[in-house]
Amino acid sequence: MASSRLERIGTIFTRVEGLLTKGAMRPDDRPLWFDVYRAFPPLTEPKFAKPKPEIKPIRQILYSEDAVRAKFHSKGHGxxxxxxxxxxxxxxxxxxxxxxxxxxxxxxxxxxxxxxxxxxxxxxxxxxxxxxxxxxxxxxxxxxxxxxxxxxxxxxxxxxx
Incomplete structure (x- = not known):
């Protein structure tokens, strides 16, 4: 099982759902999150092969008083x-x-x-x-x-x- 790649095939939800439909797992033994996930599925399916999101550079946010604040703190005031x-x-x-x-x-x-x-x-x-x-x-x-x-x-x- 150590070399298994089953996590790349489907999601944990689809695998638990398959176990329930085939009878390998009793409905009483299903995880707590299963019913919540079924009622409120995510907008995008969490798949292993999903492409990585585009990394955008972080924009610097500086206000005019930030320079003044830096001057005060460098002098030990405030x-x-x-x-x-x-x-x-x-x-x-x-x-x-x-x-x-x-x-x-x-x-x-x-x-x-x-x-x-x-x-x-x-x-x-x-x-x-x-x-x-x-x-x-x-x-x-x-x-x-x-x-x-x-x-x-x-x-x-x-x-x-």
């Missing part, structure tokens, strides 16, 4: 963590928007990246300080949870009374 849950813009998108804004204002090309990175960095620091203020306010839920938590003795065993 590599912050991305929160996929929130709907906020990524650091790189903010950098590109600031870059386009400064470019339209007439800032020289060699200063665009550094100035836009500085502006976005300062905005990021403002957001971080606002977040710290919210956490440090005594009325916030986070502050209350942190005040109640005993982090020093978190792993010590407590007696439940």
């Amino acid at each position: 590599l912050g963590a991305v929160n996929m849950i929130s709907q906020t813009e990524t650091q790189t998108k903010k950098l590109i928007q600031q870059y386009e804004k400064l470019k339209s204002e007439g800032v020289p090309e060699n200063e665009l990246i550094e100035k836009s990175a500085a502006v976005v960095g300062s905005e990021r620091q403002l957001e971080a300080t606002k977040a710290k203020v919210n956490i440090q306010s005594p009325n916030s839920v986070t502050a209350q949870v942190l005040a109640d938590a005993d982090l020093k003795n978190i792993f010590s065993e407590k007696k439940i009374e």
Whole structure:
């Protein structure tokens, strides 16, 4: 059976169908996929001798902001963590928007990246300080949870009374 070329004659579906019609396989022993394949046959029959598809070259898709993005990443800007849950813009998108804004204002090309990175960095620091203020306010839920938590003795065993 090792030198058999039967896989080149017909498909696995036609061979199983032949076994069922000739009685070599009981209908109860047919594979699970058989009824699904019969109900939803493929558009093109999967044959061994089918010609290989024509290999087309992959077209390069580059956008105008890809060059700007590459400049930012090569300088080390815009590599912050991305929160996929929130709907906020990524650091790189903010950098590109600031870059386009400064470019339209007439800032020289060699200063665009550094100035836009500085502006976005300062905005990021403002957001971080606002977040710290919210956490440090005594009325916030986070502050209350942190005040109640005993982090020093978190792993010590407590007696439940």
